[in-house]
Amino acid sequence: MEFWFSELHTENVKLSIKVNKHIFSEENDHNRIDIFESPEYGRVLTADGYIVMTERDEFIYHEMMTHIPMAVHPNPRKILVFGAGDGGVVRELLKYPDVERIDMVEVNVGVVEAAKKYLPFSASGLDSPKVTIYTQNALRYVRHIVGEYDVIIVDSAGFYGPGESLLSREFYGSCYKALREDGIMVNQHQSPFYADDRTETQKAHKRIVECFPISRVYQAHIPTYPSGYWLFGYASKKYHPVDDLDAKRWNDLGIETNYYTTNLHKGCFALPAYVEKLLAKVESIR
């Protein structure tokens, strides 16, 4: 039987994945969630037809979002996570014994419920006592918080729809304010290869550069995302992502990972020339 899921990466390019079974589908005010079972990628979670994560390659995205900031910060205890309804980031965070509190703000409660039921490999940590899930608008949650978090992770599935607020100046400004004086924020930065994605990379970078003294972009290979080449933003008030990394300290923690290593950490901030150029374009200092 030929049963395929396809996602358009551009008007002219698409990715198709063969599907065994369509397991779950739900539409609410925020978006439409579907979960498939596929022979190559295992369970696949999509939102409005875009792949959010797959069982086979989610470790890459979740490890790169989590371990980069957690390895640099000397003592991260209070973490704020936006989105992350599938639970992968929380799972990685719980590998750190000194983490005391994880506040997760996911406006779409449907994703969390579906993840707990159908994506156990990812959502296992969501029931931990260290985790509190807030179902509300991200801006509403964060705008009145001052100096409370060590690390903020913005795990949004794209910048359209409800994710639009997460690309705004006021959002990054509020995150800056909500971090302690040596806090770090990371976010998903789309991709520099295809034109539509590239515009969002630049928008996000521009707005973050305007808010944080240190702002650097890093990269990872994620096969199921458009062009397979994905970027992340690291922004901090104090710590340089590479110079302030104490690799020995992180390795002594004995945390097991399948993509992240401290060597990769140092390397992933070295970007191709075309990416450096398109980021430099939006970095005009006011």
Place this chain on the structure above:
Amino acid sequence: MVPFDVPGHKRGRGNPELVKLLGKQCVELDVNSMKPLDNLCHPISVIKEAEDLAAEAFGAAHAFLMVGGTTSAVQTMVLTASKKGEKIILPRNVHRSVINALVINGATPIYVNPDVDNRLGIALGMKISQVEKAIEENPDAVAILVNNPSYYGICSNLKRIVELAHEHNMLVLVDEAHGTHFYFGDDMPLSAMAAGADMSCVSMHKSGGSLTQSSILLTNSTVGPGYVRQVINLTQTTSASYLLLASLDISRRNLALRGKEAFAEVVDMAEYARTEINKIGDYYAYGSELINGDSIFDFDKTKLTVFTLDVGLAGIEVYDLLRDEYDIQMELGDIGNTLAYISIGDRMREIERLVSALYDIRRRFKRDRTGLFDHEYINPSVVMSPQEAFYAPKEEMIPIKETNGRICTEFVMSYPPGIPILAPGERITQEIIDYILYAKEKGCSMTGPEDPKIEYLNVIKEATIY
């Protein structure tokens, strides 16, 4: 139907670029008046039906579809109610279109100076005692014009004003440009028609959801609709746009069918925004707590005005920052306030963005408020009627700093809100000059004088001053 009449684009075939820009359906609706489509200058069929439906929806005796914006409706009210030499009682903080109408017909304004709120600096509604005094001093006035609500959402005691006016054989004209929703929402301030006013106008393109420049004029049974139509036709175009007429009709239908629920949601969003903004600190988003039973008889809860001076920023500065730094376009920013129009098209997520942006502006730009001008309204000194001054022999292009004590022949105002700081026939004072220079410096868009840069004003020639 093959068109051998205007418009020349012939359903878009002659102007493909226009079709690409606006869309085929839009351009095809742009037709000329013809028998099956009736004529706005003399409606007898479909336009008349649309006007009858509108009158029913608004609870008026008659309704007139207007394609010249609420400006044309306001001017029709003034021109219907008065003629040369007759007096109209009105608050000084009226829209420029009112005073423009007085320039045209030569009627005389009797200004009631509104109270000003000392903290917020905004002009309030008309106090009953002020209205009584104006009537007593001018028993021969032909009409009273009321702004209800004002740009900032302040309402006067319309019912009582109507009673007083009618006792003295005066018509009541209501500029309800910002009050279309009063006719459809629950728990809203009293509408003009419900208060028994004689004429009123509503900007369908503001809270009514219709296209820009479309408006509706309403009349009670006390005003002859045939005469009103003649007054409208004095200045109305004979090529009324069917895009605007169609927009008015369909929007009227929407308001009638789902206005109640829609405006309940709008009120919820505005109240939520007010509560959240008042948690930030320094900003003051005012609401119904201002009601004092007289000069603030009621308050339009859908209006979201934020007083910004305590953050150390002028309203116009917050307005500019919101646009330039946060991609948020507000309706108005003036000396002390910025105003957001919350409407049937808004969603909660944009409200969250606005509130968060205000937080961020305070975090980044807060400063000391000393040196900030704190009031919008300056009592004018009226020396001549607007028509006399507009057409009198002038001394032109006097540098503004040298005009103290002269009589102005032009309008000067910030736009929005379009309320004249100076009108023809008023004396220029140092306070007014300082206010104009301050507003310009802070970034308000100013308009009115012949000099586009507002560096020079035209004044009455010395010899004609009495």
